[in-house]
Amino acid sequence: MEPKTQLHKDLEGTLVDATEYRHIISCLRYLLHTRPDLSYSVGMASRYMERPTIMHHKVVKQILRYLKGKIYFGLANIKGPQEIGVFGYSDSHLADDLDGRKSTSGMTFYFNESLVSWNSQKQKTVVLSSCEAEFMAATTATCHALWLRSLASELTGVEPNLVTLFVDNKSAIALMKNPVFHGRSKHINTRFHFIRECVEKGRIVVEFVNTGEQRADALTKALPGVKLAAMRQLLGVRDLEPCQD
Template structure:
């Protein structure tokens, strides 16, 4: 226990933290090489791979945990200073001690100031809270920020192979408790601490992958096992670079390798890889290379991903969200409604309607959130959904009527989507922009709209309220054209990136 003793003495922490020091020392010893195992670490001997140490911080350093209290005011603190006590086993979080409330806390959203420590008042009563001040041990103001730490605690049991989720339901940003899960530390005396759940992510996601042998064109996904996804994503990116892939400058989740017929494009989403290319042989070689590094699953031809249905035909690819659209209609009791041909009545002008009959704001926000997720393949709904989403704070029956009109239109257009046809290799980019004048009756701001095509395929669209008030229709058009020009430059840069 010499290491635990040095942790306490080196940070001048009270003896009451002896248990935490022992806990952290054991965690470190399991990840340090030992002669008994031939200079391997116990973790490596048990798990079969080297441990990751990037998530470790200095024991006893200052850690600023995010304040998750709801309804914070403008001048309230967004973080609280605490003492770092190591990592929490079983979840991707840090163990922290809050001296002001004399309690332990587990948190993921933490900013570290590693070259600082607490000064403890040795004369304080053992039963009372010790006085403390923040000091900078090395006379530096460096602050290290971690937005999403790697998995802080690897499993001590051997990892199992990937089992593909069987659930096919599409996730929605508005689904309650879909992205957070509560957990409490045994020593904590307050309410639950919230963190992202890996189980929630995989429960709402289904990945299907594959190769189109007939067309000699490949769109597939390879999935790494779901444990410690941040760690897996980091390893996958490093492995792609080692295999000669180059990160796209305009889209950092895309990697490219090769030229023309031998080119391969890889899209990285967490620890899943979507791969496309023209050479089946090159794709198979890449899969074998990745499978030597990770436990990967090749799940066949891409047909369904994050609620988006993909239909790969001989000369085109179709994208739609018909299953998700049916779920929305069923969820909001509109499955048997009468269909309409327009998402919004012509010349409809919405406003705050302060004297209107208020409706359930939570239910209104849920349906708006579901409809916004549907916009990934439904550009025809962008304007109407964008207009309805401006009044989520205090919706009234007037706004609810507009939303019902959108759902009735969705009923008659469930199978609408996007079609990407096979065309020449030379891509022509062209787009359109437009705006109204003072369409927002409350703030007198205008609405911009734009669409962009690669040859005949729609790839980008937007309908958004302008940030400033235009004094004339000409000025409103210029604002819309400026936004469209920025998007056009980005698309051109994305398309012109060379492949090695």
């Protein structure tokens, strides 16, 4: 998607063929199993399948043009050591949904340096600040991280090291580690405070990462071409055309 693209329900826009639109979206969603760089744009376009207009159709065509130029791209998993280390990145984009003013969460998880799980999803509740949006996104990522650690243990028979979750918001990290900030977080749904307990009991490690190295950034917003290429590299998406020979 073009950076700063703002989609909405467009109740006065010209309708397009909804059946064709949904068919294209379903095909694109199938590609998400190997193309995490498409997660945000396809996710945004999926929100308007009920009543697609020309505005939404232009975004889908933009995705198809991008895909045509990167048709052989896909995830390249690198063989690593037998001991599995699990780490992940959590990010959010504040209130990018113009209709409900909800934020978008993104997370990526790696076994060693191979991307194995990712998600881009609209949050279920409206937040008051970017700190809260990051806090809620990190809590959702924590639940997934604990499940991945359990899965790795079941597959290998060895308990992996603690999962490290990288977040690029220092206020959110402080909120996770310090219960003194109760006045700033008492209105947040109780289930999102699960991450505090996990940090306190040492079940997960939360660390700060610079925004430029935040690998989940591409799953929360539309990025300029140069930055998208850099994020695509960090996600592990490579040109696999030489492998076709």
